[in-house]
Amino acid sequence: MQTPYYEYDIALLNSILSTAKEEAQRYSYKIHYALKANSNHILLKEIARQGFGADCVSANEIRVALENGFPANSIVFAGVGKSDSELEYAISKDIECINCESVQELEVINQIASSLGKVPKVALRVNPNVDAKTHRLITTGLKENKFGISLKEAEWVFANKNNFNHINFVGLHFHIGSQILNLEVFKQLAIVVNRIQKSLGTINMPYLNLGGGLGIDYENPLKNPVPNFDGFFRTVNEHLIPGENQTIHFELGRSLVGQCGKLYTSVLYVKETFSKRFAIVDAGMNALIRPALYGASHKIENISGGKSDELFSYDVVGPICETSDCFAEDATLPKTSRGDILVIHSCGAYAESMASDYNLRERPRSVYVGIEVLA
Template identity: 55%
Template sequence: MFSAQEITRFESTPTPFYYYNLELLANTLKAVKATSSKYNYHVHYAFKANTNNKILELIQQHGLGADCVSGNEIKKAIECNYTSEQIVFAGVGKTDEEINIALENDIFCFNCESIPELEVINELAAAKNKIAQIALRINPNVNANTHAYITTGLEENKFGINIWELEDVLVALADMKNVNFIGLHFHIGSQITDLNDFKGLCLRVNEIQEWFYDRQIIVNHINVGGGLGIDYENPTKNPIPNFEAFFKLFNDFIELRPQQELHFELGRSITGQCGTLISKVLYVKKGVNTDFAIIDAGMTELIRPALYQAVHAIDNLTSTSEETKRYDVVGPICESSDCFAKALMLPITKRGDMIAINSCGAYGEVMASQYNLRDLVKAVY
């Protein structure tokens, strides 16, 4: 996975740190553009996955738009040369300040999740003598086969407008003079690896489109969100997701009207595999049933295993032993949940060994914290 030269470089770099393979990211972006452009699809990068400046700039250079969920993400997009026409603003709890940031920058679209939100956007836009373009985020009630914490398309989730509310939404929109209804937005979850879930989304979108069509409403933009997963267990074998199959499925099953354009919001599938958390073994501690490999990276650098029980492939980069042993790979944070893997088979591991936690390019650095007053760690490229 890493060359001897890279590992030597890692050994001379203070740990822990995030290592980003920008060549892999560029190849991933080329795959996204090559496959999505066949169907004239629009792809926006979900900023929440990773807001490292070099990564954002490389993504912008490949022509992707920006899917933002906060005012600061909108500001970051502008700083990294994304145009206003490339920026969409989602999120169930947009503040007045954030809405004003978006209005001042004349972003492409607000993805709206409730009548109260529409009312506030209309009011704030009127105060600025502007027309805000909006899409309705509709909860399609499609169950995605993923972790419960990252499913977003069920009625019990906080996201989106329920289908039974749509009549009331249209009545409310009729009285709003400072919003322009241009699209429908959907999102069913994250880290989805079963493409049949997306087929289910397509079929539901078709049904909802018919509901609007029966009321003589055809919007110009359909946004189906993101959610395409990556292979956390075999990152070396599958470094780039199967974008060809993903985009083809939407082409095969979604029914667009002639003037409609299809949008996607991809995050993890773009940056996930290009990032690795590099750490060093501090101590190997004897346990009752397994030994503990205590490393200098913790849940402060990668919270996913503690938060979602997420699995990341882990490698000892420097052990030369042919013998293997089971280890619990844990961090130094004062929480029992600060654990990256349990009973993991690794080569015999000792103090000073270099450890690579793979697939950390999404929801790694961006979710880092300074809990226990730890320093935020740096990125290496």
């Protein structure tokens, strides 16, 4: 098959979704799939079919969620910079909740809702100043981050609710970051949320959303394809004190789809320079930008078997004219030659959805295995 391409294992996706759903149902938690992780339509249809809600960060994501079977009343809309037309669209579609990130946004929502004769449900995204202890660039819940509104402003909003007569305030929203493997972080979040709910008096409101962020095992994807949903939900349940009538919502992206996707790429050239041995492949950072963007690492395998048992160290790099177009520095691989196929694992999340046509390269197409499980 012509490389590069993404391959999605739909059977694995289904088993991950079932586990997540089962663990969440223990506590009557509701999961919204974060479309930003991957908005591939085949995956979306499957996720919607399994009964997940959707978490969107643009009007286009809302439209795509609706087109792929997510009911409007299961869609939540976050984002620090929603445009007027995006808000108009979201409000006109009667989605489940708008997670609002600033006082000014609240004023705009109120105006637009008034002009449309609507009273949308709105939650305030509060910045809890909790360190997600993950990569700096995927940390969103520290006070220096652009996301959410401060506790002080949230207090002001709830004290002045009557200024916003076209808004139905339903509760609070939080999201502190991504690729979080340390469950202690979610404990801290739950404890801080308890404190914030107390000081804002939101415990009697129906909606409490703790966001996403659960990480996956990039080092051992084959051994651990299913993320630790059990530990994640159990930790939240042990430490969160919700109101009696509160539904607890989550927005999981990476943990639901990250391990079901792989990127297949061919070795174009192998070259040795002064101090390095490069395996130059036909997929570039336009197909998988995480290593260039965050220094992220993915397990890479030579599935052509290599030409001997001897192992060598390669920088696996793409064809794009950027030094950052590098999937791995000093990856240990068997002797690798022109024409070998490499698999880059854990590409189900933030790969296809972040793809671009930089250098006017074509985006990889997608193929599916385990598809017979689709109804």
